Amino acid sequence: MYDIKNIRSLFPMLKNKxxxxxxxxxxxxxxxxxxxxSVIDAVVNYYxxxxxxxxxxxxxxxxxxxxxxxxxxxxxxxxxxxxxNEVVFTSGDTMSLNTIAYGYGLxxxxxxxxxxxxxxxxxxxxxPWFKVAxxxxxxxxxxxxxxxxxxxxxxxxxxxxxxxxxxSIAHIGNILGYINPIEEIAAICHSFGAILVLDGAQSVPHIxxxxxxxxxxxxxxxxHKMCGPTGIGCLIGKYELLIKMDSFITGGxxxxxFDKNGHVEELLPPAKFEAxxxxxxxxxxxxxxxxxxxxxxxxxxxxxxxxxxDYAVKKLENNPNIIIYNKDTDTGILTFNVKGVFPQDEATxxxxxxxxxxxxxxxxKAFTKLCENNATxxxxxxxxxxxxxxxxxxxxxxxxxxxxxxxxx
Amino acid sequence: MPISLDNNMMxxxxxxxxxxxxxxxxxxxxxxxxxxxxxxxxxxxxxxxLKVNNDVVVDACFDGVACTISTxxxxxxxxxxKGKTKNEALYMIExxxxxxxxxxxDADVLEEAIxxxxxxxxxxxxxCATIGWNAADNILKEKx
Numbered sequence: 156m157y158d159i160k161n162i163r164s165l166f167p168m169l170k171n172k173x174x175x176x177x178x179x180x181x182x183x184x185x186x187x188x189x190x191x192x193s194v195i196d197a198v199v200n201y202y203x204x205x206x207x208x209x210x211x212x213x214x215x216x217x218x219x220x221x222x223x224x225x226x227x228x229x230x231x232x233x234x235x236x237x238x239x240n241e242v243v244f245t246s247g248d249t250m251s252l253n254t255i256a257y258g259y260g261l262x263x264x265x266x267x268x269x270x271x272x273x274x275x276x277x278x279x280x281x282x283p284w285f286k287v288a289x290x291x292x293x294x295x296x297x298x299x300x301x302x303x304x305x306x307x308x309x310x311x312x313x314x315x316x317x318x319x320x321x322x323s324i325a326h327i328g329n330i331l332g333y334i335n336p337i338e339e340i341a342a343i344c345h346s347f348g349a350i351l352v353l354d355g356a357q358s359v360p361h362i363x364x365x366x367x368x369x370x371x372x373x374x375x376x377x378x379h380k381m382c383g384p385t386g387i388g389c390l391i392g393k394y395e396l397l398i399k400m401d402s403f404i405t406g407g408x409x410x411x412x413f414d415k416n417g418h419v420e421e422l423l424p425p426a427k428f429e430a431x432x433x434x435x436x437x438x439x440x441x442x443x444x445x446x447x448x449x450x451x452x453x454x455x456x457x458x459x460x461x462x463x464x465d466y467a468v469k470k471l472e473n474n475p476n477i478i479i480y481n482k483d484t485d486t487g488i489l490t491f492n493v494k495g496v497f498p499q500d501e502a503t504x505x506x507x508x509x510x511x512x513x514x515x516x517x518x519x520k521a522f523t524k525l526c527e528n529n530a531t532x533x534x535x536x537x538x539x540x541x542x543x544x545x546x547x548x549x550x551x552x553x554x555x556x557x558x559x560x561x562x563x564x
Numbered sequence: 565m566p567i568s569l570d571n572n573m574m575x576x577x578x579x580x581x582x583x584x585x586x587x588x589x590x591x592x593x594x595x596x597x598x599x600x601x602x603x604x605x606x607x608x609x610x611x612x613x614l615k616v617n618n619d620v621v622v623d624a625c626f627d628g629v630a631c632t633i634s635t636x637x638x639x640x641x642x643x644x645x646k647g648k649t650k651n652e653a654l655y656m657i658e659x660x661x662x663x664x665x666x667x668x669x670d671a672d673v674l675e676e677a678i679x680x681x682x683x684x685x686x687x688x689x690x691x692c693a694t695i696g697w698n699a700a701d702n703i704l705k706e707k708x
Binding site: 175497498499500503506507514515516528529530557558559561562563 | 571574575578579606607608629631632633682683685686688689692
């Protein structure tokens with residue numbers, strides 16, 4: 156039994172918050188998520204009781220911090236099913252992807268090599284590859300999406316070749332929320348000698364992750380999309396690849412020694428990729444976010460997201476004014492337009508009712524096949540979203556009135 | 565001065581300028597200065613064109629992709645700019661910005677643009693209501 160009432164009671168942002176004078180209904184969870192009190196307390200506790208740097212002192216506070224980082228690394232490893240020394244702490248998904256693009260791509264790509272992406276990728280999984288392709292002379296190739304705008308294994312097989320060196324795709328797309336067939340794609344990648352980079356920004360928070368079983372080479376995600384703090388995320392990489400690739404950001408904490416002639420001996424992974432002071436408060440908070448997700452259960456969370464998505468579809472699909480682009484998605488992302496209404500205008504109308512959704516191109520500006528102007532409204536759920544939230548959203552969409560009510564009501 | 569416009573009239577004016585923006589087109593002859601504007605938080609992606617002769621705005625138009633508020637506000641702005649001197653135009657734009665941010669403003673010069681007086685209720689849309697106005701401001705200051 157999914158105890159939504161108890162879950163909601165853990166989140167201060169769900170307690171009597173108002174927006175535009177109305178009860179806040181937060182349906183922009185693909186963008187970011189609320190934090191439970193346990194995460195907030197962990198962050199505050201670092202600043203109130205545990206403040207110290209890591210790796211840099213001979214006193215107890217610092218030692219305790221090192222122990223804690225180690226514990227959280229183990230917790231992350233258990234959560235995504237990898238070895239602890241394969242967990243690199245970064246500032247988030249974007250930094251993780253840049254670290255792979257510059258640390259691995261820049262080192263190994265040659266002119267004529269190919270990087271496979273899809274047109275539906277988020278900017279964070281496109282722009283770093285554009286830069287690296289430009290520098291190395293590698294070429295970007297796109298998997299053609301099928302008529303339902305999904306990635307299929309068949310279409311993937313059409314573009315992969317012996318020239319393919321890197322395939323980088325989202326596990327769950329941030330616009331339509333489809334779960335991509337990652338295990339099959341990984342196996343095909345490896346049969347061509349390519350590596351698979353999995354952008355897990357939308358998947359790690361919502362579905363069970365199994366880095367080892369899926370046999371992906373790199374996995375990236377952000378803490379803030381899974382009830383954790385902003386500014387912390389992870390790069391998971393197969394250890395032999397982390398050894399092989401270059402560091403990206405360099406500085407203190409990632410080297411064994413260096414001299415004035417420029418000779419640097421780097422630490423082993425993961426420290427090799429963790430230059431500078433880590434976001435220690437963020438790491439403390441991420442730990443509690445993982446504890447919450449684990450205590451609820453990832454399968455329960457995925458089921459909850461899908462139930463809410465399907466419930467919204469059922470309520471809206473017969474309305475002739477609403478165009479839904481992803482009725483059959485297995486996640487909590489619902490993307491739509493209201494006929495004749497500009498998506499930003501619809502989002503403003505929903506804002507006037509206290510409902511937070513995202514409108515626009517959702518950072519996937521190369522994805523032009525969906526609709527006119529490439530812009531939609533996106534509603535996205537999470538573990539604390541209630542049926543009442545969806546009811547309020549559906550009611551506002553159907554009975555919300557004129558878009559100018561937002562300014563004149 | 566239409567300060568006595570009621571809400572229904574203001575809504576009607578916005579919808580008219582959104583549904584039928586008469587200034588939304590490419591320039592019909594030469595001599596226009598152009599500024600491209602796009603928004604970080606909306607899909608607005610517009611070109612604004614002003615033609616200034618002897619210190620007077622003789623024509624104004626715009627084209628591109630824009631939401632209700634940005635289309636209507638830019639269309640109304642184009643109407644109001646035509647025939648104004650650069651100084652009059654810049655003064656009007658300044659007063660419009662004061663209105664956006666709920667500061668004291670000179671309503672007399674804003675004419676029909678007064679319909680956007682409620683934009684601050686939806687603060688995320690102030691950018692939409694000012695995108696064309698900022699473009700015109702850039703062009704006029706550049707030419708000053």
